[in-house]
Amino acid sequence: MQRFPESVIREMTRVAALHHAVNLAQGFPDFEPPAEVRAAAQRAIDRGGNQYSITWGAPELREAIARKAKSFNGIDADPEKNLVVTCGATEGMMAAMLALVDPGDEVVVFEPFYENYGPDAIVSGATPRHVRLPWPDWRLDAEALKAAFTPRTKALILNTPNNPTGKVFSRDELRLIADLCADHDVVAVTDEIYEHMVYDGGRHLSLATVGDMAERTVTINGLSKTYAATGWRVGWAIAPPAIATALRRAHDFLTVCAPHALQLAGVVALSLPPAYYAELLRTYQAKRDRFVAALKAAGLDCRPPGGTYYVMVDFSRFPFDDDRAFAMHLVERCGIATVPGSSFYERAADGRHQVRFVFCKQEPTLDDAIGRLGRLRDG
Numbered sequence: 001m002q003r004f005p006e007s008v009i010r011e012m013t014r015v016a017a018l019h020h021a022v023n024l025a026q027g028f029p030d031f032e033p034p035a036e037v038r039a040a041a042q043r044a045i046d047r048g049g050n051q052y053s054i055t056w057g058a059p060e061l062r063e064a065i066a067r068k069a070k071s072f073n074g075i076d077a078d079p080e081k082n083l084v085v086t087c088g089a090t091e092g093m094m095a096a097m098l099a100l101v102d103p104g105d106e107v108v109v110f111e112p113f114y115e116n117y118g119p120d121a122i123v124s125g126a127t128p129r130h131v132r133l134p135w136p137d138w139r140l141d142a143e144a145l146k147a148a149f150t151p152r153t154k155a156l157i158l159n160t161p162n163n164p165t166g167k168v169f170s171r172d173e174l175r176l177i178a179d180l181c182a183d184h185d186v187v188a189v190t191d192e193i194y195e196h197m198v199y200d201g202g203r204h205l206s207l208a209t210v211g212d213m214a215e216r217t218v219t220i221n222g223l224s225k226t227y228a229a230t231g232w233r234v235g236w237a238i239a240p241p242a243i244a245t246a247l248r249r250a251h252d253f254l255t256v257c258a259p260h261a262l263q264l265a266g267v268v269a270l271s272l273p274p275a276y277y278a279e280l281l282r283t284y285q286a287k288r289d290r291f292v293a294a295l296k297a298a299g300l301d302c303r304p305p306g307g308t309y310y311v312m313v314d315f316s317r318f319p320f321d322d323d324r325a326f327a328m329h330l331v332e333r334c335g336i337a338t339v340p341g342s343s344f345y346e347r348a349a350d351g352r353h354q355v356r357f358v359f360c361k362q363e364p365t366l367d368d369a370i371g372r373l374g375r376l377r378d379g
């Protein structure tokens with residue numbers, strides 16, 4: 001564990017508190033889950049749901065997940081054979097890596113990356129092989145991806161819509177990934193936790209539905225982002241039966257089960273009507289438009305993210321040595337906490353002109369942050 005640094009994101013959250021800064025570092029909403037979902041959690045605590053659930057998930061929740069995976073993603077999941085409920089997508093990814101890879105294997109990871117993927121692979125004994133998505137469009141370079149596959153490649157981790165870039169992988173990109181996984185007998189592990197935040201009329205596409213990928217894909221998701229419940233720690237993985245069995249064992253040893261009462265409340269969350277998702281999307285897209293405009297007005301270079309609630313900016317126009325210096329200036333002088341770009345790259349130097357902002361905040365919080373961004377221009 002000593003080779004892993006402290007999570008920079010959680011560190012920035014601490015520094016934000018110290019400076020009474022608006023925390024635009026860590027990706028959690030500052031508003032509550034829908035009222036009926038909270039009420040369901042309270043009912044579940046009052047009427048049972050306080051002891052262990054079946055290790056791999058309460059049957060009602062697995063059924064609700066299977067229904068939604070079919071209707072929204074077009075994925076066929078048998079609640080008995082394909083599903084594992086975990087403590088968040090975070091545990092789902094770790095359990096998937098423990099289930100799939102052996103020491104000496106390699107795992108393809110896109111860069112910039114969500115900061116858990118490398119450690120997930122390394123803890124499982126594997127070596128991450130990074131494939132760069134270059135600034136500013138984050139377009140996938142087919143040759144770079146092909147070159148990352150070796151005889152040791154066992155798995156590929158895909159996150160679409162993507163944190164930190166906001167990239168939504170296109171159908172052609174997913175097809176290329178699918179072809180390479182099939183050619184090299186590689187399992188894809190996809191983190192689709194931002195699936196309901198795809199802007200500008202785009203549509204989320206699950207890799208498991210591309211060609212024959214269902215037989216070699218683990219699809220990970222959770223309640224955290226779609227229902228503003230990051231503290232509940234309820235996620236899941238959908239996998240072919242043999243992989244699901246291995247994943248269940250890893251999950252059993254790691255955590256036994258996800259919080260039972262909150263799994264039961266998850267049934268209500270997953271049964272919300274389409275209007276809930278339409279409103280979620282409308283609200284986040286409006287936040288994105290407003291916040292990206294404010295970043296540009298403050299002199300920061302960025303592209304509107306195609307999905308998620310993150311935006312990466314390039315601050316080269318400002319005279320700072322590196323991303324840490326800029327992030328510290330932002331928190332100390334402007335009162336805004338961000339995440340230094342270097343935390344999303346293997347080599348710190350590659351992210352030295354970038355920082356990441358989140359915009360999953362209520363309007364008054366965004367108003368405050370936008371006001372504070374003005375201080376950047378004033379020095």
Ligand SMILES: Cc1ncc(COP(=O)(O)O)c(C=O)c1O
Pocket residue numbers: 027087088089090091114159163191193221222223224230233234235
């Ligand atoms: C890409 C990605 N995956 C997973 C997570 C964490 O998900 P969970 O709360 O379900 O563990 C995050 C949180 O920021 C994330 O950005």
